[in-house]
Amino acid sequence: MIKCRKISKGYAEGEVILTKDPLSFLGGVNPEKGTVIDSKHELYNKNISGKVLIIPSGKGSTVGSYVLYQMAKNKTAPLAIVALEAEPIIATGAIMAGIPMVDRPEEEILDLLHNGDIVAVDADSGFIKILKQN
Template sequence: MIQARILHGGEAHGRVLALDAPLSFWGAFDPRTGRIIDIHHPQCGSCITGTILMMRETRGSGTAPGGMAEAIRLGTAPSAIILVKPDINLAIGAEVAEALYGKTCPVLAVTAADYAELARHAALAISGDGKITPLPRDSFPG
């Protein structure tokens, strides 16, 4: 179990999708489909919907909260996001979505060493107090 820094709280569980490069929630991700659409991203075409999305850091600007909130509203967002470099923009997007739509997406930050450990697992659970626990490999097929 790993204790994360909570940027936006909540509970979640799902299969892990660890990205090989940063992702922008404005322009590199389609909130209507949940897919990465940046043709230069190594995981272009991957669907982040319902995953525990892991990336060391994000790309983008102050427009990211809008893309994040829209994905949460549409149900195409990840179940949670785990970062190494905290991103206030994603936390704001998650906060706005919770306030407006009553839906949540935890956003957490961990150390680089904890990130490497978590990325080795197929599925994770996140508790409301920011504890991250690996789940059995067969918890989330696919």
Template structure:
């Protein structure tokens, strides 16, 4: 099994550093659906039942109420928040959620490519939001996470 490395430039929204296995969604996320344990509870969402805890969360943008920011904060207080967040376009809900939770947030300029790389593979993502850089370590083959 081979490992390929990829680097992508990005726009830093909330500075910091985080890494972990990527968990990606092509669908926007309503942050109100994330419980205090970092689990997505939305039967209509592709991440329903999955945990974002200690992962790098990749999704296009948030939808719903600005109150959703506090759901991500609750997950952070419980040690169950993502280590970093990558969006195609950071909206006010996601930006405020990451800012109050001190979670690194970036906008990825190559979001479509990022989604392709994260599909059905184990990907360790490193987000350096201070230096505006995403680094991916991609294993060939089928995802085992």
């Protein structure tokens, strides 16, 4: 288990989608489809819906919080979010949308985990558990 700091309560298990690039939800993600639409982003054209999104941090406008909330309403949101460092935009969006979120993992998860791995995010207890690695 990898200890983390709780940002938004909840528990989710799912497939990892990981990026080493900060992500902006406003203008960077299509809330109708859950696809990354920022052509300069590492995850361009990838879908983050129903996955455990692992990012270094968020970036961009405060409206990104509402984009994340809209994604939850559209059922296109990530199952959970893990950030190296949560910033207020994504933290607020995750809380509003009821998406489990943690940050400050005690291990180098951007090197440890890979796309397609299966993890559990237990934000209530403050940990990530690797269930299956590819």
